[in-house]
Amino acid sequence: MTDKIWTLMHKNIAVADLAMLADVGGVAEVKDIFNIEHAPVGTVLNDKIDRFELNAWLKGRSIPASRENLDQLMRELNIINAQALALNSFALSLSDQYWLKPKEKDIVWESVNFFQNGFSEDVGKILVENEITKNPDISSPDNTADGVLRKKWIINNGRRVLVKGGNVYTGQEPFNEVVATKIMAKLGIKHIPYTLGEINGKPYSLCENFIDENTELITSWRVFKVLPKVETDSKFEHFIKCCDALGITGYRQDLDKMLVLDYIIANNDRHFGNFGFIRDVNTLEYLSFAPIYDNGHSLWHRGDDDLDEHSSKTFEHFHDKQIKLVEDLSWFNPISEQESDEIVVNILSQNDRLSTEKIEMIAKGVKQNIAFIDRLKRELG
Numbered sequence: 001m002t003d004k005i006w007t008l009m010h011k012n013i014a015v016a017d018l019a020m021l022a023d024v025g026g027v028a029e030v031k032d033i034f035n036i037e038h039a040p041v042g043t044v045l046n047d048k049i050d051r052f053e054l055n056a057w058l059k060g061r062s063i064p065a066s067r068e069n070l071d072q073l074m075r076e077l078n079i080i081n082a083q084a085l086a087l088n089s090f091a092l093s094l095s096d097q098y099w100l101k102p103k104e105k106d107i108v109w110e111s112v113n114f115f116q117n118g119f120s121e122d123v124g125k126i127l128v129e130n131e132i133t134k135n136p137d138i139s140s141p142d143n144t145a146d147g148v149l150r151k152k153w154i155i156n157n158g159r160r161v162l163v164k165g166g167n168v169y170t171g172q173e174p175f176n177e178v179v180a181t182k183i184m185a186k187l188g189i190k191h192i193p194y195t196l197g198e199i200n201g202k203p204y205s206l207c208e209n210f211i212d213e214n215t216e217l218i219t220s221w222r223v224f225k226v227l228p229k230v231e232t233d234s235k236f237e238h239f240i241k242c243c244d245a246l247g248i249t250g251y252r253q254d255l256d257k258m259l260v261l262d263y264i265i266a267n268n269d270r271h272f273g274n275f276g277f278i279r280d281v282n283t284l285e286y287l288s289f290a291p292i293y294d295n296g297h298s299l300w301h302r303g304d305d306d307l308d309e310h311s312s313k314t315f316e317h318f319h320d321k322q323i324k325l326v327e328d329l330s331w332f333n334p335i336s337e338q339e340s341d342e343i344v345v346n347i348l349s350q351n352d353r354l355s356t357e358k359i360e361m362i363a364k365g366v367k368q369n370i371a372f373i374d375r376l377k378r379e380l381g
Contacts, residue, residue, distance in 0.1 A: 005017050005020070016031070017031040070127065141153045164204060177207070177295055180194070194207045218278075219276040220239065220276045248286045257292075269313055270313055332374070334373065335370055344359070
């Protein structure tokens with residue numbers, strides 16, 4: 001049964017009233033719509049906000065069930081699921097300006113958002129460090145931080161910083177983020193810089209938030225949902241059509257650069273939720289392709305030693321086919337073998353769970369992939 005009416009807000013703009021199943025964090029009914037233009041991208045069908053798509057959007061901004069320590073957090077808080085947890089902090093995020101306000105409460109965005117206000121680290125301590133706090137404060141952007149790996153938000157010198165861990169076997173992902181950062185810097189690819197940190201002896205990557213109170217990240221998954229997909233269209237063709245429908249322009253070279261990077265580092269997890277566009281919150285204008293972020297699932301991190309293993313997830317199942325979507329490589333100036341080795345070996349050698357042989361294999365794979373892109377550039381002329 002429904003608990004009460006909540007208003008979906010975009011900063012201080014009321015978008016729609018929703019009858020919420022507050023115990024599970026779901027939408028039972030979309031009631032009055034006030035400003036459909038400000039509805040979350042991809043949730044409008046036939047000039048109405050679609051309840052199914054809105055629930056999918058809400059689920060996508062909550063902690064996945066596979067996150068380590070999530071069950072313990074739910075027990076500690078006596079909350080049924082991650083969507084209900086998000087609702088306890090108004091579903092506020094550090095990626096956009098959407099939130100849910102109990103209709104009867106007189107609250108403004110300025111008083112609750114996590115860009116301008118502090119937040120508790122209690123949830124992050126449970127999820128990342130397994131540190132239980134008595135009577136935890138759950139007002140936190142960690143409630144809407146998606147993804148499988150352990151992560152939490154902190155405030156460092158006034159800046160919002162995402163701290164993210166690695167897998168339990170090799171802990172390789174944080175190191176991969178730094179390798180990707182160095183490679184993108186060499187290639188002139190717009191990116192979010194990652195650095196290495198440590199919590200209780202375990203490696204973590206750190207990166208500053210690239211969204212502020214006047215911008216928001218619109219993931220490509222939301223863009224992908226703007227139009228119904230024609231069966232004969234490929235995922236790439238459909239994505240381009242959706243961008244056109246939203247009036248998004250000037251992104252093709254940035255998209256090419258992302259596909260090239262993912263080929264070089266053998267990224268097998270560039271899904272539609274970890275790349276996208278930056279939008280002006282107030283004007284709804286698409287400003288740019290988002291700087292590249294979230295590159296940890298790469299560099300043969302799954303323990304395989306097959307350099308020819310080139311699985312991808314974005315537009316094609318394999319990088320060898322996906323790289324053919326690239327239109328322009330005039331910008332590409334290959335990194336020398338020496339520079340590539342220095343980046344890969346120097347950074348991955350800091351991970352004492354990776355053998356010398358594994359690191360050398362990864363370095364060889366990166367050099368081979370850079371050489372392939374260089375040959376492809378010459379073929380494209």
